[in-house]
Each structure stands twice: as structure tokens, then as C-alpha cells.
Amino acid sequence: MKYKGDLFTTREKLGLVLQMLLSILYIILGLVIVFKQDILWSSIYWGLVSVLIATIVTAIYRLFFNRNPFQGLIAIGAGVFLTILMQSSTLYVELVAGLAGVWALFNAGVHGLEMYVAYKDNTKGKIMHFLYALFSAGMGFLLIFSGVENRYIINLQIGSYIALLGAIQMISTVRILFLHEIGGKLSAPVVLAAFMPAFLAKKTRETAKNNPEYFKHVVEETKGDYLSIYLYTKDDGFEQMGHLDIGYNGSIYSYGAHDPYNRAKSMAYGDGVLIVGSEKDFVQYAVDTNTIVFRFVCRLTPDQSLQIEDQIESILKLSYYYEYPDEKDPEGEHYLTRLIQNNLRLNFYKFFDGKFRTYNVFTTNCVIVADQIVEATGMKLFQISGIATPGAYYDYLDKQVKKPGSIVIKKEVYRL
Known part of the structure; x- marks a missing residue:
């Protein structure tokens, strides 16, 4: 569908070019996450550590300056979790994999509901939704019970999403800038x-x-x-x-x-x-x-x-x-x-x-x-x-x- 709007200003063209460059960075980042497995998990680990340290510092500040005893409990809880996290080399992987597994089981339920509706209305797609549900459930249990060994599944999911985000954004920018679509x-x-x-x-x-x-x-x-x-x-x-x-x-x-x-x-x-x-x-x-x-x-x-x-x-x-x-x-x-x-x-x-x-x-x-x-x-x-x-x-x-x-x-x- 052609876009019939006004011609782009120089500033708008520059913005679209920058958006295209950002799209390339997204694609590269997605591929790096897929093929360099440890980069994602190191980022997650240090991200969690940073959040917990910031939580402890903020809670201690509020404890003394706002005289809020509840903030002391938050600081203690965050400190305990930070200690456990730094003592265990796989805890954060198990947590992330477990959450991803729960999400996969949720998707299995969604496909199960679609299968039921297709059966109820006697429409196409019953077998396909059953297979999708089976696949999602299998992946979910795999991540929940063997998350550390199968964490590359998460690399594939996150990396593919970011790369696809970049690809779609690039195609969209090309359509807007050159095809006026x-x-x-x-x-x-x-x-x-x-x-x-x-x-x-x-x-x-x-x-x-x-x-x-x-x-x-x-x-x-x-x-x-x-x-x-x-x-x-x-x-x-x-x-x-x-x-x-x-x-x-x-x-x-x-x-x-x-x-x-x-x-x-x-x-x-x-x-x-x-x-x-x-x-x-x-x-x-x-x-x-x-x-x-x-x-x-x-x-x-x-x-x-x-x-x-x-x-x-x-x-x-x-x-x-x-x-x-x-x-x-x-x-x-x-x-x-x-x-x-x-x-x-x-x-x-x-x-x-x-x-x-x-x-x-x-x-x-x-x-x-x-x-x-x-x-x-x-x-x-x-x-x-x-x-x-x-x-x-x-x-x-x-x-x-x-x-x-x-x-x-x-x-x-x-x-x-």
C-alpha cells in the first residue's frame, strides 16, 4: 500500500537512516547471542548482581534516612540472595530456564485451547495445534527440569527474536524510505x-x-x-x-x-x-x-x-x-x-x-x-x-x- 504523505524532510531521512543502522546492530546482536552462548549468560548474571547491589544500597539509604524498618528486611533479603547467587555458578541459569519453561507450558496450554476450539467447530488445524502443544510442553519440561544442560534453547529464542526484530525494522525502513510504503x-x-x-x-x-x-x-x-x-x-x-x-x-x-x-x-x-x-x-x-x-x-x-x-x-x-x-x-x-x-x-x-x-x-x-x-x-x-x-x-x-x-x-x- 503506497504512502501518499508529504516528502520527507532532511531530518526525517536522517532518522530513517539511523533506524536502518540500528536494525543492522540488532541483527548482529541477535546472531552473537545465538553463536556466542556465554555472552548472554554473563550479561544476565552481571545484570542480576547489579540490580541486587542497587537494591541493597537503596534499601539501606531509605532505612537510615526515611527510618523505614521494612527497607531493612529488603536489604537483608537482597543480600542473602546475592550471596547465594555468587556462591552458585548455575542458580541464575536455573531460574531463567525455569521461567522460560513455565512460559513454554503456557504456550502449550494456548495451543491446547486452540485445538479444542478447532475440534468444537470442526475446523482445520486440530492436528497442527496438537503438535504445537506437544512441542511446547516438551520444551517447557526440558527447561524446567534440565535447564542448565539445555540453556542454548534460550539463546536461540532470544537471539532469533532480536535478529528478527532488526530484520523487520530494516525491511520496514526500506519500504518507507525508498518505496513510500x-x-x-x-x-x-x-x-x-x-x-x-x-x-x-x-x-x-x-x-x-x-x-x-x-x-x-x-x-x-x-x-x-x-x-x-x-x-x-x-x-x-x-x-x-x-x-x-x-x-x-x-x-x-x-x-x-x-x-x-x-x-x-x-x-x-x-x-x-x-x-x-x-x-x-x-x-x-x-x-x-x-x-x-x-x-x-x-x-x-x-x-x-x-x-x-x-x-x-x-x-x-x-x-x-x-x-x-x-x-x-x-x-x-x-x-x-x-x-x-x-x-x-x-x-x-x-x-x-x-x-x-x-x-x-x-x-x-x-x-x-x-x-x-x-x-x-x-x-x-x-x-x-x-x-x-x-x-x-x-x-x-x-x-x-x-x-x-x-x-x-x-x-x-x-x-x-
Whole structure:
């Protein structure tokens, strides 16, 4: 997708060239980590030692100057751990390998859930997800119980990620600088990205105390050749993890496991429900119910607008109108009931076929629907883990605001 923005300034060109050089350094660093095993582990060891020493010094300072006895316990605990760490040549390897093993087992569970959903919907991929789950579980147990002997697996994972990050960044820079196309980005690590919305909510509350004028309160619908991408978050509960929606031509497109009568109690999976209707009503309701809403506005070319409309149509053609039984919930306990009770101009749809038929909190979630629509513009967020998070998408969009070659022109924040 060609970028139709203004010509780059000298400063922007210099920034893109520096970004390309940084990409080369990432690739070299990734390869060094893969082929020079000890460099990574020495860095981890001395990094831990430095953190523990800094913790001890800080705690002792606070103990004497702030007269906080709890800081003394922190200093003692950090000191004991530092002593054990320096006495054992493999403890830090076992700790890191154990954490990596737990993450691998988590991924095995994700693939297991995907296998179950594929079996439930009688769709393709059952065997592949089973093999992925088996492989991830095997690697997880290997790292947990034989981490020292198999630590090279972690070298491969970290080194490959950094090298891939550099390669994607380089390709993206070339596309922007020489081809005038929109660049892509490798997703931030899932562990960090998953908790980003909760961090944003806390940061926003703190900002509001000193700079309330930074926030908007009244939502305006998206009109013309523009696309809005919304991220919602709250301070507590499941909503801390964030939610992603698309606003286009005055309509909202919001996907989730919204049917309380056909979903798991954990909300890990359930019937996929697409909410379509008034963008202004829907987003304003979120703001009025104490939700923090981040809005990224993208400027589209006429061709991009047509591509967006085609993507939306391709999603809707596999759906059917869902008559939600709000009479079963007169107290308004469930989300869809509250939307109806507040007279919002919205319709609900389910899917008779396709990947959106069943919602999966890790993979087929709100991010995947939004991403399928946004990809029509040429923007691309690469999710190598297969786990899609609103936080990763926020990180991508936030770095795209007014960036050379980007169609993301504005960021707005709404709250009460």
C-alpha cells in the first residue's frame, strides 16, 4: 500500500537512516547471542548482581534516612540472595530456564485451547495445534527440569527474536524510505505487552491530577477518509488487559465473547459476537462508565478506504443477526443487556462459519478482528508468538503517531 504523505524532510531521512543502522546492530546482536552462548549468560548474571547491589544500597539509604524498618528486611533479603547467587555458578541459569519453561507450558496450554476450539467447530488445524502443544510442553519440561544442560534453547529464542526484530525494522525502513510504503513492526514481547493497558490506566489517572486539560470527554464519530482504532482499559478486573475496536464511517466494530449464555465461566472461549452500530453512542458509553479510551486516528487514501470496506464486508458476510435475550437479565448484570437498557443504537451478530465463530481470549480475540481490518491499509504488526494482545497493538500505534511514512496522524485520550 503506497504512502501518499508529504516528502520527507532532511531530518526525517536522517532518522530513517539511523533506524536502518540500528536494525543492522540488532541483527548482529541477535546472531552473537545465538553463536556466542556465554555472552548472554554473563550479561544476565552481571545484570542480576547489579540490580541486587542497587537494591541493597537503596534499601539501606531509605532505612537510615526515611527510618523505614521494612527497607531493612529488603536489604537483608537482597543480600542473602546475592550471596547465594555468587556462591552458585548455575542458580541464575536455573531460574531463567525455569521461567522460560513455565512460559513454554503456557504456550502449550494456548495451543491446547486452540485445538479444542478447532475440534468444537470442526475446523482445520486440530492436528497442527496438537503438535504445537506437544512441542511446547516438551520444551517447557526440558527447561524446567534440565535447564542448565539445555540453556542454548534460550539463546536461540532470544537471539532469533532480536535478529528478527532488526530484520523487520530494516525491511520496514526500506519500504518507507525508498518505496513510500507503510512499514510494519514486530510485536512487543507478550509478557510486557499484556500488562501495558493496566499500566496506561494507572499513568492516565496520575496525569489527570495535574493536567486534566489533556483529556477529552465528548466523542466524535469518524467521518470521511479516516479510520479510528480504540483501546479501552480500566484500573481493575479483567478489563485491565484492554480491549480493541475499530471506528469507521460513523460505525463501531467490536468483537468479543459477549454472549453470557454461550461462553466459558473463565471467558477463555465462547461464541464470538460482533457489535456493530453507532460509534459515537458506543464509545461515549464507555467513557461515561469510567473507562479510559485511547483513540488513534488514521488518514486513508481513497484506495485504502475501499480496502477497509471490502474487509468489513468479508467479515460481515459470514455473520447473522443475533437476537440477544435481554429479558433474561432484567437487572442488567451482563454487558449486552446494559447496552440495550441504555438505548444505544447497536446491533449484535454471530458467525455461522469462519475463524470468528468462536472467540478465543489468546488468539481469536478483539485484536484479530481489528487487525484484519487495519491490515487493509498496509499496516502490519507481526505476532510471532501467536498470542494477540491489545497492549502490543497500542505500543505499535503509539510509535506510529506522526512518524515518517505513517498514516497514524493523531492520538486522543478520553476519560470522565
